[in-house]
Amino acid sequence: MDPLSQFLTGPRAQSAFTLRVVMDPPFAIDVQDEAALTVIVAVRGNAWISAEGSPPRSLGPGQAATVRGPAPYMVADAPGRLPTVVIDPGQSCRTPAGEHLEPTMAQGVRTWGSSPDGRVVLLIGTYQTAAAAGLLVTAALPALAVFDENEADPVLLKLLEHELTHTDLGQESALDRTLDLLLLQLVRVSARRAEGVLPSWAAGTRDPIVAGALVLLHQEPAEPWTVAELARRAHVSRATMAARFHTAVGQPPMAYLTAWRLALAADRLAASLATTAVIAAEVGYSNAFTFSAAFSRVYGVSPTSYRRSAQNTDPLADRVHPN
The missing domain is CATH 2.60.120.280 (Regulatory protein AraC)
Structure with a gap:
């Protein structure tokens, strides 16, 4: 998705x-x-x-x-x-x-x-x-x-x-x-559009190699993806995958994957009662501590604080741009 x-x-x-x-x-x-x-x-x-x-x-x-x-x-x-x-x-x-x-x-x-x-x-x-x-x-x-x-x-x-x-x-x-x-x-x-396209996941769909990588990241965010594995799936070199992805999407593949995982996690935190550990595993983090550190670094608050604010008042999503 x-x-x-x-x-x-x-x-x-x-x-x-x-x-x-x-x-x-x-x-x-x-x-x-x-x-x-x-x-x-x-x-x-x-x-x-x-x-x-x-x-x-x-x-x-x-x-x-x-x-x-x-x-x-x-x-x-x-x-x-x-x-x-x-x-x-x-x-x-x-x-x-x-x-x-x-x-x-x-x-x-x-x-x-x-x-x-x-x-x-x-x-x-x-x-x-x-x-x-x-x-x-x-x-x-x-x-x-x-x-x-x-x-x-x-x-x-x-x-x-x-x-x-x-x-x-x-x-x-x-x-x-x-x-x-x-x-x-x-x-x-x-x-x-040929002109004025912002680098993004949507722009990335114009490049067939990048589009294939995006499908994999979107559909299986919890997999232990590497640039080398994405390149192998696309039958191109690691350097080719890294360069074309960055040009089309505006960031490296692993940076995009992190943004996607954390966005999914943020929405899951706001909409469910699942534990932080469960959500961390669902989006590809090996443990809740690593997930919490990554989430706090990007969103400025802990997963628990984000959930409390999102479920009780307005979400904090406008405080951060996932890219």
Whole structure:
């Protein structure tokens, strides 16, 4: 199971927050929800999206965008506008001065905005989970990515719009699965793009030798892998495996394996009552002491402290980048 599959179906997967947004210009929505990842689809009109470290990008009908969290981003009818609405964690909304807007912005079931028939219509799906595997997923994406009509599957976009505008049995599950499929497609497109690809596990799937190694690491993380063994399985030299993996993924194979093992462990700690020793063995550590030392070095807290915080309050996953 690769990081994207783990992110979508793992033990910490949560229902995405999905909404149809209808707005009349002028508007500027300052999104500070600290979500892990957001998918935005333009249905009608044009919007501008600004994210930290990325220039404003225009989004028109039939286009989609992904925004990597937890940094804030802005959605507006024109670049440079001052915020008119602020979205806080938990998806509560207010004016910049602090006045609550939930009663005035509600426009029906799963519809929100300044007008029931706004000139700009967006579909927004927000993955609020802080699963550690999700950090490996978001690391494969730029802060802001825009996908043209030929890259965003129009069938999925229409299905997402249909589910948001029609109340029926199993609507939440249908929305989750449709959004998951759309995100899966957009991550694949991002990994295939010839320019601007970030080194990551997703980019690594473009190289057949590296892709084979990643499959082994993802499917059998507890195995005592070495670069030499990965190279033997791929029928290449150790030097070739090490060089191609580092170029595609951005780190050596064993460093990536450590990040993957610890991400799996972090999600297991937060979602189960299994002992540290059991989880250590599941992800490939010979004893709990070695595992605890490695976990503390990367996450800044012991496995026990991480579990306590993750199960009682918000997860600590935003404190560390597994890469």
